[in-house]
Amino acid sequence: MSKGTIAGTEFEKPRGVSGVEVREGYAQVHVQNLSEPVAGNRLDALKLVSNADISLDFLKLTHKGLSFLVPEALADTAQECLQQSGAEVSVACGRSIVLVHAVNIREEEGLLARLVSIAIGEGVPVEHVADMHDRMLLVTDDASARRLAAAYEREFLGARK
């Protein structure tokens, strides 16, 4: 249904990586060596975190436990509430999220794998990876995050800068 004209316009965002950003200020909480049944005890651990009114990101189920990311300011509270359960809890502060923006990232064949491959190749300890429709999110320590962001910019945005 039409009423006018727009011609010779750019329509779509460029293919591939269009930006990189780093969000600092997180802590990774690890809960380990949960006793059997692990699935039920994971829920008990999450209940403690929920009761402490802490929101969490990047939940990952590990062999006998779980890990997740919280704002650094809440790391101590998270640790204290989880320790009440007798679980083995450790907290790694100074965590960052590296965000790599790329529209329809799953339709760019191999791009997600390439991004992770670059991270590992740079010696970055990858603690978590997730993706959504227009970005990949990778959790690592602050220093590695900055190094990785620079590597991604060199690799993907060098020509545009």
Next chain:
Amino acid sequence: MKFGGTSVADDASRNRAASLVISAKEQGWRPVVVVSAIGRRGDPYATDTLLGMLRDIDADVAPDPREEDLMIACGEILSAAVFAQTLKTLGHASQAFRGGQAGIRTDGVYGNARIVSINPQLLLECMEAGSIPVVCGFQGTHVSRPGIPGGELTTLGRGGSDTTASAIAAAVGADMVEIYTDVDGVKTADPDFVPDAPTLRKVTYDEVAEIAHLGAKVVHPRAAEIAMKFGIPLWVKNTFSDEPGTEVVRREDFPGRRVTGVAHTGKLVYLQFDLADIPEERGYAIQARVYGLLARYGLNAYMMNHSRRGFGFALPKEHYPAAENLFDGLVLPVKGEPPSVFLLQIGEKPSKEAETQADLLQELGPAATVRIELTENCSIVSLVGHEYLQQPGVYLDVLETLHENQISVLQTSDSEFSLSCLVPEVDTERAVRLLHIRFGLSEAK
């Protein structure tokens, strides 16, 4: 007005779609029609059937993407010509246009081209003459350098006809885009799983993009993105009902809701690489090689997880044969002190390939085996929403709901807009239903 495959599948459907176009014209609009290929998977002129005609010539010789694009574009060309003729027989002048004739220029990536510009001159002339243009969805033309005759036909990839509709709408300055399909709009869950899943009256671009990303068959994010960029209202409607449909809007125009819906992606496998007995440094080198191979061969991994004990990811089942070819029996030499040769093995028992490689490596000394645990028949069930998902206790609610109903969660993943759980495929429908109930989505609007 874009009509999908089921809306143009047969005479009755096409006549219904044509009546909607004519009705719009009679109300004073000047409609531009975009059509998909006729029918769905398995139908004679559907994209996969046409592609099969090329691939079936010799299964061992893959066609070039250029010829694949030429072949599959025929589906939309047939459909557009038939639709234009249908309008003509109903008393309304109409002209069919290939993507290139409609002025759509793309980059040169066959099978997944992006639109770089549109010159809608011929469409505008057609409308000025009182005729209804019917444009082939999903295709455009790539002109590699000025002055060469013609151009290369390219296709736009998944959801390409939706993208065509939005882009044409932007180019001609349309008042709205209507995407017609065979459901009443964007629903809170797959109606095959949740028959009473309500149709959402409004969704934001981000919601619809994330739902599509996580497996729901709704309007393609590329189409929504173009409509948002140019400020054109976008509607998803049902060709076969009078329901009002779903309007896709900007986030700032809609306060949003706690949970948008439950999406699911099926037919996945999960590969877990066991590095528990491998020195840490070597473990990194193995990970780098594995991801490097995935990237080189264009395989995307989802639900990635990394820990000291190993790493894992999900792959679409259709990509598993390629991954199996790549990884089972793969020998990875890593610089440095022994162990420096690693042999990858899928499953507990070595395949013939892995066994043969192990025998051949004997002369170099024992190779360390990296076992890959294969979990077949998985799917991802995702709760989609915004901000609310990060509230304390939401993750717990999701996991508790599944746990209480004996659905095992193999892995989780989350982002700003979604919480996803990898579950056995056999439990997918139940998981979708349970989460739909738990989050009160039957009441969603």
